[in-house]
Amino acid sequence: MNWKTICELEDIDPNTGVCALVNGQQVAVFRLAEQDQLFAIGNYDPAGKANVLSRGLIAQLNGITSVASPLYKHHFCLSSGICQEDTNLKVPTYEVRVQGSAVEVAA
């Protein structure tokens, strides 16, 4: 596993996402305050066709923790990358962890 440091944990406001460039991939990293947990998925919204998922609102829908795309509000599950409105749409998921105060992504 090839871990890469992307930023300090403090750089991600709780309950928001940021976008990181990891090995040429745009990765959206989200920080959930409630469980103090991190998730990483692809940043490209296949429905809206733009690199915007990191800028979406974290939304729990049907109990599933998702990001609502800022463009057309498709919900992508933060764990599986699958779109709730159209299960044919899926974004990649990545491993993410905190080491000390740094956030690391494997891609």
Place this chain on the structure above:
Amino acid sequence: MSSTSKQRIIVIGNGMVGHQFIESLLASEQADQFSITTFSEEPRPAYDRVHLSEYFANRSADPLAMATEAQYLESGVEILLGDKVVSIDRQQRQVSSANGKTLSYDKLVLATGSYPFVPPIEGNDRKDCFVYRTIEDLEAITASAEAGAKVGTVIGGGLLGLEAAKALTDLGMEAHVVEFAPRLMAVQLDDGGGALLKQKIEDLGVGVHLSKATSAIVDGERCQHRMSFADGESLETDMVVFSAGIRPQDELARSSDLEIGERGGIVINNQCQTSDPDIYAIGECALWNQRIFGLVAPGYQMAKVAVSHIIGGDATFTGADMSTKLKLMGVDVASIGDAQGLTPGARIYNWFDEPDQVYKKIVVSEDKRHLLGAVLVGDAEEYGTLLQYMLNDIALPEYPESLILPNRGDDGQTGLGVGALPETAQICSCHDVSKGDIRAAIDGGCCSVGDVKGETKAGTGCGGCAQLLTSLVNHELEERGVSVNRDLCEHFPYTRQELYHLVRVGRIETFAELIDQHGQGHGCEICKPAVANILASCWNDYVLKRDHIGLQDTNDIYLGNMQKDGTYSIVPRIAGGEITPEKLIVIGEVAKQYGLYTKITGGQRIDLFGAQLHELPDIWRVLVDAGFETGHAYGKSVRTVKSCVGSSWCRFGVDDSVGLAIEIEDRYKGLRAPHKLKFAVSGCTRECAEAQSKDIGVIATENGWNLYVCGNGGMKPRHADLFATDLDHDTLIKTIDRILMFYIRTADRLQRTSVWMENLEGGLDYLRDVILEDSLGLAEDLEAEMALNIENYQCEWATTLDDEQKLKRFSHFINNDETDSNLVFVEERQQRRPASDEERSQLIAKAS
């Protein structure tokens, strides 16, 4: 349980209808008594051929799939892909396939569908001549377009032909349609509808050639081919797509000596049995009562009838309605029943709205009591209602034309209430779901449209019945005394008003406190922005504070309006529309430096488009230094106060509209509300600022100011109501304070002032009592709340620019200075705009 005791069913053809047969059989209670095998000539299981053209949007077959191999295997169904049954031994009851398989059956189902008819024209087998039927056909067309075909021509101006022409334009080609008949969609439309459709299609850049018989396809001069027409004219094209109708795929039945119709088609009875009682035929290969049904809904009905007969039921096929509605190249087209008015004695009503390009026609019986058919082009809103009138033979209103004439009155309800439909009324034709089925589902516990869809499948086919379905479900729920759930979302069992009160009364200042005390879970994109908005209305805190930032919707979180490509637009405040030359120059310079597309908005401001995330702070720093403030164009908040020039310059101006507009805008700037708010001030009754279409409108009179409230433009325009007349300046301001705060307190989430007022019990009079007479004793509270808001105003951009930590969020990558590589712009009228999908693929193709 031994498998030999099971009945062996073989389904030849795994298209939509064959798939439906298997699904229905599996869903029956006797499902475990059958072992099922299905053959598919195509390399993949059933897919949604009705929406085939959507393949071009995704360039992927996956979204169209109706089933996967794995799902079949899971259900115990054997599926043989890419294999074709070549013979049937009816004596031995066996079939043999091209791949050398021999299988026995107890019952055989032919669901072989149809094939596209290619007219016997010389040259029809030349290179780049295609049909439009399978995903493989579409792949071949795409490959040819990518290899450089510039002009494409579709032979056949029916539904599918027009869809094919749309596909060609989507592929970036110049498209033409050649039709033998004198009008498009000759079967479904009449001359008037056909003529309007032709014009609309031509307006989209597609060449339409009617009454043209193609006699030969030969070498072209400018293009690969030249099509020669019988009238001596010709057309050059690089590609030809045949879409001249379908023929039943009955070859296998012929070679097995089953009865075949004179012009093809496997003859079936009302139980969908062929001349061999153990062999059924369903879908487009079947001929019932001398008719072939080329739509999916009748095929589905046949599939269900065949299943019913096999398991001992008594369903029969009695024909099917061929009415259709679709959106062709963005044009609504619908045809119902006897569209041509061929029934003896038929009477016709026509409506042609030339300016708006809408054509509507109904065909009624001689006594004008019953609907026989209809044609709708340009606007097919009445399709559902008209279809119900025809299918259920419902008596027409006294003036049948009211069904298609536009409703200009306030109360003229011409639509057919869902309550009037009989139990047997078919709501969803794709899945044959009746009103009775839907009522039964609701009685069985379904409480929402989603539940009913899941239970009955209604609305999950072509989707044409969605509107009707929703109103029926809501009607039935209300009939049963079920109040429609008004909870904000799954996290808060309260309405917006209730949450507002909880926030106020409990002095709650964060989302975390509110959900902890009054909600559950972690929130979603419905409740988070709604609560952020309430908190901002109540306390007017900085929206990007750590406690609030995760609640902000798309636009609020970066204080800009996200556009379709992920870039933002910037709207600085230009109070009352008044701006100095110096400020104009600053805006111009910024736009030039960052290549922003510049446009004057409808509200007398300047919108700058195409700014990337990382550019926002730099641009705003320049604007703030020049004296601009954020225009809150991204928020559910006060936007703009439009004004005419008033008494300062105008010969007719009665009072200073610009001065008042600026004062009002400054007073309420940054105020967050359930919906965006727009104001206007006119300097005289000539009303150049259009104040009567705004939430708050003010018009100068000889004796003071007239106040208008709760108007809006938007999707459902509403004129504002005159609320009070001849107010002096201070009373006017105080009155607006109270109205706005009362709206913020009591309106629903995303509810406009117009809808809010319409829903207020007592309406305008009640609002006057509360605001002017203080009937609730709230006036002081409301004014105090507004004062707090005004006191706490801040320019969110100025605050953000002062906070280094906040600015970190304004870069595309947190770990890299690069920018989004996905953005592509093209220039149009000397400015840049986002590239369309086609332009993007062309630009990228050129670059690589």
